[in-house]
Amino acid sequence: MSTTTMDLPDAEELEAKVIEAIKTVYDPEIPVNIYELGLIYNLEVDPIGNHADIQMTLTAPGCPVAGSMPEWVENAVRHLAGVESVNVELVWDPPWSTERMSMRAKLELNML
Template identity: 60%
Template sequence: MSMIDWLRKAEAHEDRPEPDLDTLEGRVIEALRTVYDPEIPVNIYDLGLVYSLSVDEAAGKVGIRMTLTAPGCPVAQAFPGVVEGAVMEVSGVDEAEVELVWDPPWSRERMSEAARLALGLL
């Protein structure tokens, strides 16, 4: 199975639970929370830009499907590499792939409550 097929099998983390740092997935989520959108002062995980996260702990393999707030975002070409770099820093990750997708389009409804609160949207 290709990495892209494996990614497509993942389901989105719409509820964004607090990560268990004893798991690889939890550590990856924490790494994603260190990456901030270049235009909005909120991390990409709580902003709802991460549509799906697949973690194979045994293989050290991480797949991410994500979007940006707008298709014309000036960092669209480079940003997946930034996200991949942050994930590759996590202990236990040997392979990471970030796929940038535009469907469905991002909307404020994808943001966590904490992100909406930080931006004064509640």
Template identity: 60%
Template sequence: MNTFDWLKRAEAAQPGSGTTTERLEERVIDALRTVFDPEIPLNIYDLGLVYGLDVDEAEGRVEIRMTLTAPGCPVAQTFPATVEDAVFSVSGVNDVRVELVWDPPWSRDRMSDAARLQLGML
């Protein structure tokens, strides 16, 4: 864990940080929104790359099924670790598993309205 991650965890543990009122799933989604696709300048959650999110709040376990915009993406081998690191930075997360899947293939239809608006598609 680097110094930035340590500071982020320490800040999240402070009273009034929202960790006691926000559910773990909401905090995980917030963390996923800090990870940006390497080719399209949008976060992976609003881009629709996250296909499944299972959060066990009691155990602090998070399982993510996700894809990339293209199977030949040059970061396919390293990107799951990037996502894992972001989710591990969330207070209350003890275990993270990221599974990269290719079926169904990603399409623009999976993007949120906010992502479409940001790209000028609405």
């Protein structure tokens, strides 16, 4: 492998860091992080530009933290992952359902 290739940022590594950062964000009413809840619909990282684009939703459109949670995600990713720029988009389609939750989240919430 050439030195140039070894010096290029790794997209998988950056994505893993971003996911770990997202896992530090919790819905205040649910004791499970938003990643395990299935609230992250899409994640794209640009390791060269050190940027992340995130599409997320909430458990309900009337969620009291609708105005705050995207900012929490942006701050967590920017600070914990070392990403320089983050774009978080709140989307409602498709609507969130419990089917999007990980097995871990379902176990944590006694839903199995």
